[in-house]
Amino acid sequence: MSQDDLNFMTATQLYDLRLHKQINNLPNSDITFDEDDNVDLNQGDNEEIRFVAPSQSDINDTINYAGVKNTSHNTKTWVNTINKYFKDTNLMGDITQINDYSELETILINFFVALKKKDGQFYAPKSIHNCYCGIARHLQMNSCQNSKPNILDKNQFSHLYSTIDGKIKLVQDQILDKLIKNLLEDTPTSITYCVYFWLSLLGGFRVGDVKWLKFNHVKIDADKSLKITIPREKNHAGGLKNLNNSGQ
Secondary structure, three states: OOHHHHHHHHHHHHHHHHHHHHHHOOOOOOOOOOOOHHHHHHOHHHOOOOOOOOOHHHHHHHHHHOOOHHHHHHHHHHHHHHHHHHHHOOOOOOHHHOOOHHHHHHHHHHHHHHOOOOOOOOOOHHHHHHHHHHHHHHHHHHOOOOOOOOOOOOOOOHHHHHHHHHHHHHHHHHHHHHHHHHHHOOOHHHHHHHHHHHHHHHHOOOOOHHHHOOHHHEEEOOOOOEEEOOOOOOOOOOOOOOOOOOOO
């Protein structure tokens, strides 16, 4: 292709561009053209700045916004608890500074066996599990080890898993023993426990259903049988998705 041909093509493109602008500026013109992406790209020097590099503060705020406050609070609570264990048992440093898996597992086993409330009572099973998960999150984010330990892995930390499993079962058995003891006492509290227990057992209720019972939900039929009717809830209406729902 000769230089004359190149000059002719350049002149033609320039003419088309000017003609395009003139037609678009005509009043009541029905003629429109699609913008040429290449033209926009070539005019980049005259455009307003679209992107600004974010600051580290902006990045941190965006990352932190994804966090759940309850999860962060739960993690902080149990980290404070295990730090108190370190202090009371004269252990140096904190849990994140342990760089040996075997030593880490041993310390955590001792911690969960000793875990109690300030009043000396055992934590509820859900609280023990929350503690387990909270410390696991803390180690995943802050452990000094290059390969962050996953203490939730029951194959890698099998003894720890068995310890926590046994601790929860121990607490559950104590709760059951306490319930049976309360059922056998002749007190207003015992009567309340008995009513709660039998309604839960005979009605096959989900956890919490008994708390919403009203007097008009419980009726005694002519044959002295007990009839319990609880209106269906919007989010627990029974059927295929709620197989354990007792329904109405």
